[in-house]
Amino acid sequence: MKKERTMKLTxxxxxxxxxxxxxxxxxxxxxxxxxxxxxxxxxxxLCIPACCWSVIDGPVPYSTLAVPIFHCAFExxxxxxxxxxxxxxxxxxxxxxxxxxxxxxGTFDIGIQALSGAAERNDDFIYVCYDNEAYMNTGxxxxxxxxxxxxxxxxPVKHFKNxxxxxxxxxxxxxxxPYIATANTSYPEDLYKKMKKAKDIKGTRFFHIYAPCxxxxxxxxxxxxxxxxxxxxxxxxxxxxxENGEKYTINIRPREKKPIVDYLRLQGRFRHLKDEDIxxxxxxxxxxxxxLLKKCETK
Amino acid sequence: xxxxxxxxxALSWGxxxxxxxxxxxxxxxxxxQVVELLSEMCASKTLDAKFIKVESEHSAMAAxxxxxxxxxxxxxxxxxxxxxxxxxxxxWASGGRMPVVxxxxxxxxxxGWSIWTxxxxxxxxxxxxxxxxxxxxxxxxxxxxxxxxxxxxxLLIPSMVVLDAFALSHTYEVVDIPDQxxxxxxxxxxxxxxxxxxxxxxAFGGLTSPEHYFEFRYKLQKDMEKAPALIEETGREYExxxxxxxxxxxxxxCEDADLILxxxxxxxxxxxxxxxxxxxxxxxxxxxxxxxxxxxxxxxxRQVVAGAKKVAVVDRNISYGHHGIFYQEVKSALYGAxxxxxxxxxxxxxxxxxxxxxxxxxxxxxxxxxxxxxxxxTWIGVKK
Numbered sequence: 001m002k003k004e005r006t007m008k009l010t011x012x013x014x015x016x017x018x019x020x021x022x023x024x025x026x027x028x029x030x031x032x033x034x035x036x037x038x039x040x041x042x043x044x045x046l047c048i049p050a051c052c053w054s055v056i057d058g059p060v061p062y063s064t065l066a067v068p069i070f071h072c073a074f075e076x077x078x079x080x081x082x083x084x085x086x087x088x089x090x091x092x093x094x095x096x097x098x099x100x101x102x103x104x105x106g107t108f109d110i111g112i113q114a115l116s117g118a119a120e121r122n123d124d125f126i127y128v129c130y131d132n133e134a135y136m137n138t139g140x141x142x143x144x145x146x147x148x149x150x151x152x153x154x155x156p157v158k159h160f161k162n163x164x165x166x167x168x169x170x171x172x173x174x175x176x177x178p179y180i181a182t183a184n185t186s187y188p189e190d191l192y193k194k195m196k197k198a199k200d201i202k203g204t205r206f207f208h209i210y211a212p213c214x215x216x217x218x219x220x221x222x223x224x225x226x227x228x229x230x231x232x233x234x235x236x237x238x239x240x241x242x243e244n245g246e247k248y249t250i251n252i253r254p255r256e257k258k259p260i261v262d263y264l265r266l267q268g269r270f271r272h273l274k275d276e277d278i279x280x281x282x283x284x285x286x287x288x289x290x291x292l293l294k295k296c297e298t299k
Numbered sequence: 300x301x302x303x304x305x306x307x308x309a310l311s312w313g314x315x316x317x318x319x320x321x322x323x324x325x326x327x328x329x330x331x332q333v334v335e336l337l338s339e340m341c342a343s344k345t346l347d348a349k350f351i352k353v354e355s356e357h358s359a360m361a362a363x364x365x366x367x368x369x370x371x372x373x374x375x376x377x378x379x380x381x382x383x384x385x386x387x388x389x390x391w392a393s394g395g396r397m398p399v400v401x402x403x404x405x406x407x408x409x410x411g412w413s414i415w416t417x418x419x420x421x422x423x424x425x426x427x428x429x430x431x432x433x434x435x436x437x438x439x440x441x442x443x444x445x446x447x448x449x450x451x452x453x454l455l456i457p458s459m460v461v462l463d464a465f466a467l468s469h470t471y472e473v474v475d476i477p478d479q480x481x482x483x484x485x486x487x488x489x490x491x492x493x494x495x496x497x498x499x500x501x502a503f504g505g506l507t508s509p510e511h512y513f514e515f516r517y518k519l520q521k522d523m524e525k526a527p528a529l530i531e532e533t534g535r536e537y538e539x540x541x542x543x544x545x546x547x548x549x550x551x552x553c554e555d556a557d558l559i560l561x562x563x564x565x566x567x568x569x570x571x572x573x574x575x576x577x578x579x580x581x582x583x584x585x586x587x588x589x590x591x592x593x594x595x596x597x598x599x600x601r602q603v604v605a606g607a608k609k610v611a612v613v614d615r616n617i618s619y620g621h622h623g624i625f626y627q628e629v630k631s632a633l634y635g636a637x638x639x640x641x642x643x644x645x646x647x648x649x650x651x652x653x654x655x656x657x658x659x660x661x662x663x664x665x666x667x668x669x670x671x672x673x674x675x676x677t678w679i680g681v682k683k
Contacts, residue, residue: 043497047365060511063502068495070368071504073391076361079353083323083362084495086349087369090320096497114361117354 010189012038021064023056026221028211028228029130030056031185033065033101036128036207039195042066044097045088047081049111050074051103052137052213053130075110077102078118081125097199098125104145105135108166119175122203126195129168129206132213140216147236149281150269152216157272164284169242172206176245179205182237186228190239190251210237218268227263234258235289240296248295260285300476306467307332309437309474310376310402310460313444315346316482317400319374320489323351323362325381328414329464330404333376356381360388360399367397368503370494372448376402378464379420380409386424389457393428393519395504398451398458398489400444401429405564405615406464407650415651416464418564418616422592422624428519430458430526431592433563437472439545439590442537445477445486446545449533452489454522464651466565477541485540526594547596549588550603552578556585558663559604561612561629563589566654570613573659584663589625600632609641611666613659613679615648622646622675643672647679 016037023030029052037044044067048054054071058064072080081100088096100118102111107129115127134152135141142152144166155161172180179201183191191209198205210231214221231237232252239251260282264270273281304312310333314322322341324334340346349366353359359375367373377385382403392399403421407413421431432447434440440462447458462468495503507515527547534545551571553559558577562570567588577584587603589596604610610633614623621627626644633642643666648654658679665677 042500045495045497055506057502057505059506059508060502063500063505065502066500067497068500069502069505070365070495071502072364073361073387076358076364076388079323079358079361080365082351082353082358083321083365083367083373084369085365086321086323086351086362087366087371087373088496090349090366090371091369091494093369093496113354114358117358120354121352123351 011035011192014038016042016066018064020058021056022058023052024215026212026214026224027052027056028185028213028224029053029132032128032130032209032211035185035188035191036099036195037065037067039192040097040099040199043095044099045084046070047072047077047084047098047100049077049102049106050137051106052132053101053103055137074106076114077106077111078127079114081127082118082121082123085123085125100125100127102127102129103137104129104131104133105143108144108168116175119172119177119204119206122177124202124204126198126205126207128209130209130211132211132216133165134216136213136216148284149273149277151272152269160272169208173242173245177204177206178202178244180242182208182210182239184210184228184232184237184239186225187232187239187252194241194251216269219266223266227266230258230263234260234263234285236260236263236285238289238292240292248292250292250296257289301473302476303471304437304474305332305469305471306437306440306462307404307469308336309440310444311336311340312476313441314374315340316477316479317374317445317448317486318372319346319348320371321349321351321363321366321373322375323353323359323366324375325353325356325359325377327356327378327381329406329468330376330378330381330402333402356384357388360385360392363399364388364392364395364397367399368395368495370489370491372489373399374401375399376404378404379406382420383408383423386427389424389427389429392457394515396455396519398455400447400451400458400460402444403459403461404464404468405461413650414464416466416615417649417651418624421459421461422616424459425593425624428456428523429593430456432458432460433590433592434460434462434467435565435567435588437467437470437474438543440467441474441476442541442543442545445482446530446533446537449486450526450529453529454526455491456519456522456526461564463565481540485537523594527591527596527598530591547591548599548603549590551586551588553585553587553603554606555583557583557608558666559585559587559607559610560659560662561587561589561610561625563592563625564615566613566615566648569654569656570659572656573663576656576660577663582663582667595628595632597632600629601636604633604640605638607640609643609666611643611645611662613645613647613662615654617646617649641671643677644675645677645679652680
């Protein structure tokens with residue numbers, strides 16, 4: 001008898017997100033949601049503040065997701081999630097995983113107070129920040145997650161962003177929460193594995209997911225996955241996890257650390273940069289990488 | 300059971316008797332004893348609730364909304380700066396039809412820093428779609444919290460139970476604490492028609508086009524219009540079970556009064572003393588205390604002042620560039636009414652300046668001296 005050939009799948013085939021959503025072409029945030037829900041399953045409830053995803057999901061009365069959503073105020077993702085979790089428990093639902101799902105503006109900027117409060121209390125939910133590195137929903141304005149050197153509509157080329165991206169992961173690690181992970185949709189198995197792991201941990205868990213935005217980055221939609229690969233290879237956005245704020249583990253180490261210039265040259269938002277600007281940025285990336293390696297060694 | 304308790308503790312007792320399930324709150328003077336006692340109640344398990352000790356009032360209300368959406372009975376309390384920090388989410392609560400009940404201690408807004416009473420904090424929230432109750436005694440505070448849950452949960456509209464800083468919040472009075480079993484019979488468990496659950500997934504409050512938004516707001520107003528009748532009905536039911544009626548207004552000697560002094564909050568009971576003094580001097584005065592500010596009890600106000608020759612509204616608040624806020628409301632209620640009665644507007648007691656029976660004697664004297672008001676605002680007790 002002929003042996004049947006089967007393909008081994010690394011992710012579940014069940015989809016909790018349907019087509020027909022309102023995302024732009026090549027949206028990394030959309031992929032992020034799809035993979036996260038594959039890991040968490042249907043017993044999940046989302047708190048989504050103002051961000052691209054409050055549009056992507058579709059207008060009333062539609063929703064592209066098979067899980068419930070509380071569309072909450074911009075600065076309240078974490079506090080809403082704290083309340084939702086408490087409310088669900090009080091009505092007898094102790095199983096549902098509550099997820100605060102916010103963009104970088106809603107996390108690094110306007111939502112950081114509520115996030116810090118919830119993390120200090122170690123409230124029991126997963127906070128996901130999908131980071132497209134600017135206020136993309138309002139039309140590409142800089143946030144504190146925008147990288148050094150980038151053009152946005154509020155950091156014009158003549159006066160590009162001259163401060164580095166805020167180190168949100170270290171801020172969260174300083175809260176000594178049980179679990180922090182960075183993730184990237186170009187490495188879906190790694191994202192899936194870490195999200196599964198987080199699901200079984202109690203307390204505040206924080207995910208920082210790199211989410212390319214071709215529209216805001218002035219890049220080609222077909223490069224989204226490529227960007228995700230590149231930022232791991234050039235160490236702009238390393239994939240790692242932090243347990244209890246102390247134990248750092250790098251999940252995917254680049255075989256050979258690549259220069260950042262090739263990544264920058266594929267994006268219109270960095271087109272204006274001179275060689276010396278890029279050298280300055282490279283030095284910053286190198287320093288951050290060294291810092292991370294040190295954190296991994298000591299624990 | 301009778302206990303001597305402060306106004307703030309009357310709020311806590313009300314929340315406990317109502318079996319609030321989730322509390323999220325942040326401390327602010329003069330509200331702190333509300334959350335201190337609730338913390339004790341949760342810790343000693345006389346109240347089976349989760350108390351989320353948030354890092355701001357904004358997060359307090361956000362957490363309440365999440366909990367309410369899950370179908371939990373939810374309570375918080377705040378004051379002044381805290382209330383106004385919540386402002387965005389007050390709209391969220393009513394627009395999202397989340398029946399949170401909140402205690403607010405009336406405190407004057409900074410600057411300069413003031414911890415003393417006036418009503419500008421809560422009256423600034425006039426158009427947020429919350430039901431607002433103004434209380435005049437600790438008993439009324441406790442009773443109103445229980446009633447507010449009943450009204451809010453039936454209409455899916457949040458309620459604010461308001462009391463004056465210090466004059467009530469820190470003043471001890473004898474309060475009859477109702478029997479838990481009787482309160483349970485009066486106030487059934489919160490069982491919203493729709494709640495957030497993965498077993499029946501919905502997206503709440505997403506992007507709403509002009510095709511739908513208008514109707515959501517129309518329905519909110521239509522349900523708000525049901526509140527006056529429901530407040531009276533639940534108030535009568537409360538009276539049957541507990542012996543105390545909880546209505547939209549309270550009138551004192553208004554039936555034969557020539558002059559009606561309109562007040563809210565604790566100034567109402569001070570006004571009664573003023574009325575008694577005036578009656579002794581032969582002035583036929585009465586007091587109308589407006590308990591529910593939103594929805595505004597237009598019909599009740601018209602009925603009560605129908606026989607009066609003059610009405611004087613005493614406001615412990617101001618809408619800058621306009622007049623006293625209750626004064627605006629009373630005038631608006633009487634516009635087009637069958638009887639034409641002159642309404643005089645007085646502002647007093649801002650930032651906790653004392654309001655005494657003499658205040659009302661002065662108000663009465665000034666009102667009786669003129670046939671019609673010459674100014675929209677007459678200031679009482681201001682050092683000009």
